[in-house]
Amino acid sequence: MIYVIGLGPGGEDQMTPRALNALSRCDVIVGYKTYIDLIEPQFRGKCELVVSPMRGEVERCEDALRRSRDGHTVGLISSGDPGVYGMAGIMLELAGPGDDVEIVPGVTAACAAAAMLGAPLMHDFVILSLSDLLTPWELIEKRLEAAAIGDFVICLYNPMSHGRPDNLRKACGILMRHKSAQTAAGWVRNAGRDGEQTHLTTLGELADARLDMFCTVIIGNHATKIVNGRLVTPRGYLEKR
Amino acid sequence: MIYVIGLGPGGEDQMTPRALNALSRCDVIVGYKTYIDLIEPQFRGKCELVVSPMRGEVERCEDALRRSRDGHTVGLISSGDPGVYGMAGIMLELAGPGDDVEIVPGVTAACAAAAMLGAPLMHDFVILSLSDLLTPWELIEKRLEAAAIGDFVICLYNPMSHGRPDNLRKACGILMRHKSAQTAAGWVRNAGRDGEQTHLTTLGELADARLDMFCTVIIGNHATKIVNGRLVTPRGYLEKR
Missing domain, CATH: 3.30.950.10 (Tetrapyrrole methylase, C-terminal domain)
Structure with missing residues (x-):
């Protein structure tokens, strides 16, 4: 299972409960450093946090897919809404019919x-x-x-x-x-x-x-x-x- | 004080904590029936809930302004984002320089x-x-x-x-x-x-x-x-x- 999750524009108070619930169900959360930093205080020690380099969008999705196929529940995070210039599109292009992907929208910039x-x-x-x-x-x-x-x-x-x-x-x-x-x-x-x-x-x-x-x-x-x-x-x- | 608040697309779990915090600070919440119904379970008895008719957008804003000028903290609610075909624009057009209006964004449709x-x-x-x-x-x-x-x-x-x-x-x-x-x-x-x-x-x-x-x-x-x-x-x- 992969959740592609929008964190909203910034602080925790702009992230929806639905996004927070999805994050809580993950055992791995993958994202660019700035976004991992944002959720680290709440999730450190509770699941694996994987910092992925900027510009490596395709590799980040492939990594998330691999982990999900290994049986993990994976969260892939972006700021704002993941469906607006975010990670949702690449993930759905790369995923196969057997991959379970849910897009969790957020407040876009x-x-x-x-x-x-x-x-x-x-x-x-x-x-x-x-x-x-x-x-x-x-x-x-x-x-x-x-x-x-x-x-x-x-x-x-x-x-x-x-x-x-x-x-x-x-x-x-x-x-x-x-x-x-x-x-x-x-x-x-x-x-x-x-x-x-x-x-x-x-x-x-x-x-x-x-x-x-x-x-x-x-x-x-x-x-x-x-x-x-x-x-x-x-x-x-x-x-x- | 007036908060123009976006509830997001539907259920409570899509409303940001920022929106919920703003609602909690209000002593009057004004909105079209569908939206008041949505928040009623959480706010009934805690503040005054004012159901306003559909199509009465300008009157709804004027009502909110009047109450705010009387010293109340007023929440004006819309679904989605209040800045996308919502109530934010009319409110800012009607408000004077002395009115304190904050727009709280939400996930738009x-x-x-x-x-x-x-x-x-x-x-x-x-x-x-x-x-x-x-x-x-x-x-x-x-x-x-x-x-x-x-x-x-x-x-x-x-x-x-x-x-x-x-x-x-x-x-x-x-x-x-x-x-x-x-x-x-x-x-x-x-x-x-x-x-x-x-x-x-x-x-x-x-x-x-x-x-x-x-x-x-x-x-x-x-x-x-x-x-x-x-x-x-x-x-x-x-x-x-």
């Missing part, structure tokens, strides 16, 4: 970041990763353009890293072909963890922001605005009334 | 439904509501077309209701201008609650599905496929290797 900024995801939105490690940049550009044409609120994961310092600037340039540079936007660093930071900005200014892989960016639609220091996308209730 | 179907949201995706109560149908059409052109995975909220029995069929027609009728898709009814149902299908067949407001629909991108009975969108890890 988009929702955690939105709550900290205000309520920017109240209307139709896109979640899009700017990482071109696995996705050709041309496809990312095509999706950015489509999202802008559709006037979606846009939430960017992996907005910037050492390896790709210019992706956010390029992305903002593409969005500004169809969205005003004054479009309200915001970003959150370390949502739900130590060193949490939020920042309100505009699409035009965002192009010059210095962000990293721990940031989540939200860019509004045409109606998104700042209300008492929060980023809010109206759904239309007040206008209708 | 897209993530809950995805986990039940497999891992369809592993790549860039759109969340889009087919309800045209507050959004002109022309804008919904424009967004559907943009989402299809961008080859996004598409998650539809409010796919169908008595008042709009044809919206899903019309939406599928628009998507099929740019996506194959064979595109893998699925839907979930009552995710995380009694009477939970999942169904795998294709975009072409989906046009004829009889769904309701309790369903969440997910339509894949060009690479989404069925693997051992689950809907999976590859992120590209295996192809890269």
Whole structure:
């Protein structure tokens, strides 16, 4: 048995009881170091904790599968929701018909970041990763353009890293072909963890922001605005009334 | 003080401890009947529970604000995440600079439904509501077309209701201008609650599905496929290797 478990955005108080129950049933928990550190205080001594290196996603899943086929109950952990750029997909691609895999959802970074900024995801939105490690940049550009044409609120994961310092600037340039540079936007660093930071900005200014892989960016639609220091996308209730 | 609290997709075990702690601090909890029923066993007798009618979203927020200004600690509850088509936006639009409002995120229906179907949201995706109560149908059409052109995975909220029995069929027609009728898709009814149902299908067949407001629909991108009975969108890890 393998549980692919979402820990939510950070602290223990954002992990669902369902996730905690699944972890309690495991005799092995596998994950990247940051996530093992998060659950270690509760599970050290109660089960085997296996720290797996970053970038070794496929090997991590294969390791979990092997252990499960040996008869163990295995937990594979990610932050946020394991089904959003997480481990759920690889695991289900690798598992055979005889493997028992359960996906345990969690609060994804988009929702955690939105709550900290205000309520920017109240209307139709896109979640899009700017990482071109696995996705050709041309496809990312095509999706950015489509999202802008559709006037979606846009939430960017992996907005910037050492390896790709210019992706956010390029992305903002593409969005500004169809969205005003004054479009309200915001970003959150370390949502739900130590060193949490939020920042309100505009699409035009965002192009010059210095962000990293721990940031989540939200860019509004045409109606998104700042209300008492929060980023809010109206759904239309007040206008209708 | 007002907490706008996401209960997650259903049962208590999907509500975060943070949400539960916020509820425990309230002396009044306001919500639509279904959600008050959900928390009643735990909170009856401990605080005032106010059942508010469906569709009365603005009045519900105004009621919560009034009570908070009278000195109460108020919880306003929604299912899923309150920042995704929920109560967070109206509340922040109505609140003044002196009102203290905290948004407590939850697991949104897209993530809950995805986990039940497999891992369809592993790549860039759109969340889009087919309800045209507050959004002109022309804008919904424009967004559907943009989402299809961008080859996004598409998650539809409010796919169908008595008042709009044809919206899903019309939406599928628009998507099929740019996506194959064979595109893998699925839907979930009552995710995380009694009477939970999942169904795998294709975009072409989906046009004829009889769904309701309790369903969440997910339509894949060009690479989404069925693997051992689950809907999976590859992120590209295996192809890269």
